[in-house]
Amino acid sequence: xxxxxxxxxxxxxxxxxxxxxxxxxxxxxxxxxxxxxxxxxxxxxxxxxxxxxxxxxxxxxxxxxxxxxxxxxxxxxxxxx
Numbered sequence: 001x002x003x004x005x006x007x008x009x010x011x012x013x014x015x016x017x018x019x020x021x022x023x024x025x026x027x028x029x030x031x032x033x034x035x036x037x038x039x040x041x042x043x044x045x046x047x048x049x050x051x052x053x054x055x056x057x058x059x060x061x062x063x064x065x066x067x068x069x070x071x072x073x074x075x076x077x078x079x080x081x
Contacts, residue, residue, distance in 0.1 A: 014052075022065060
């Protein structure tokens with residue numbers, strides 16, 4: 001029997017992530033690509049789907065940051081995009 005490596009999942013705190021992302025976005029006038037964000041916060045790419053939904057809510061309501069998606073996949077993040 002072979003062993004398979006389980007998919008990497010991360011159960012982080014969406015409120016803490018939102019604050020960290022707000023720090024990364026800062027006062028930028030242009031959006032960050034999702035790839036740029038994962039360079040700064042690599043663990044964000046492994047967040048669970050239900051936590052991602054909460055993260056989006058926190059980003060929008062507390063920080064005025066939006067995430068744009070393409071077919072459900074995050075592509076950009078920033079203020080006023």
